[in-house]
Amino acid sequence: MPSPVELPPKTRGLTAIAGAMSLIAVLVIVQIWLLSAALELFLAGNRHTALPAAVFSGVMFLICLGLYLFVDRVDSEVRRSADER
Amino acid sequence: MNWLRRASSEPLWKEEFSVSTAEERYVTRRQLTKFLVLTSLGMFVGNIWILVRSIFYKTPSYPQQPVARLGEIPVGGVKLFTYPTKEDQCIMVRTGENEYVSYSQKCTHLSCAVYYSQASNRLECPCHRGFFSIKDGAVLQGPPSRPLPRILLETRGEQVVAVDVKA
Numbered sequence: 001m002p003s004p005v006e007l008p009p010k011t012r013g014l015t016a017i018a019g020a021m022s023l024i025a026v027l028v029i030v031q032i033w034l035l036s037a038a039l040e041l042f043l044a045g046n047r048h049t050a051l052p053a054a055v056f057s058g059v060m061f062l063i064c065l066g067l068y069l070f071v072d073r074v075d076s077e078v079r080r081s082a083d084e085r
Numbered sequence: 086m087n088w089l090r091r092a093s094s095e096p097l098w099k100e101e102f103s104v105s106t107a108e109e110r111y112v113t114r115r116q117l118t119k120f121l122v123l124t125s126l127g128m129f130v131g132n133i134w135i136l137v138r139s140i141f142y143k144t145p146s147y148p149q150q151p152v153a154r155l156g157e158i159p160v161g162g163v164k165l166f167t168y169p170t171k172e173d174q175c176i177m178v179r180t181g182e183n184e185y186v187s188y189s190q191k192c193t194h195l196s197c198a199v200y201y202s203q204a205s206n207r208l209e210c211p212c213h214r215g216f217f218s219i220k221d222g223a224v225l226q227g228p229p230s231r232p233l234p235r236i237l238l239e240t241r242g243e244q245v246v247a248v249d250v251k252a
Contacts, residue, residue, distance in 0.1 A: 017114050024121045031128035038135050044231045045252035050132070050139035057132040064125040071118050 013078035020067040027060045034060075145169075151244045152177060152187070163201045165190065168236055168247045175236050176201060176208070177245070178219060185245055187236035188222045194229040208233065 197212035215227030222233035
């Protein structure tokens with residue numbers, strides 16, 4: 001069985017993208033829950049939870065954005081190495 | 086029409102559909118990642134919207150409105166009225182000799198009209214069998230997750246007056 005280093009760049013790129021995508025999917029699910037909980041509390045008259053919910057949601061979005069930029073970078077590298085071959 | 090084709094070792098379908106399955110999967114995953122990040126942005130914007138609504142929320146002032154005369158309804162009886170606007174249906178129940186409680190009649194699940202069940206002494210929503218306590222409007226059973234908004238009542242002379250709404 002080949003070690004990860006020996007795998008072709010495209011396979012490694014796909015693995016990286018799949019990993020990042022899984023993390024982003026988990027974060028988005030948490031964000032969906034957070035939004036529904038914040039809306040529920042807002043409609044129930046609790047106005048103090050909106051700020052922490054927005055902050056956490058923003059942090060999760062930034063992580064997602066970072067992961068996307070990582071995916072974009074990996075993708076560029078894979079394409080460049082494929083062109084060089 | 087073969088003379089129009091340029092000389093190539095590949096068959097025509099391979100030239101026209103030149104994206105291999107592996108390439109297609111690669112692009113699709115990237116696009117899905119982008120879509121997920123945009124969804125994440127949408128969730129963040131939604132939370133910001135709730136935050137803005139919370140910041141600019143003004144506590145409404147409710148009018149004082151006579152809704153019934155004392156003794157107008159018997160103990161265990163019910164009266165329907167609208168408060169604070171004509172569109173807001175409310176239900177008032179006389180739970181004791183000098184005890185009146187009133188709640189919004191809209192179920193907090195999907196806005197069906199709740200009714201008073203004297204047999205079980207609770208407010209019931211017939212749509213999805215959500216039950217609310219007659220004492221404080223709390224959810225006893227069913228899909229509603231929030232209590233019924235309570236209409237605060239005061240007795241002034243011979244009248245029962247609605248003075249406020251407590252969500």
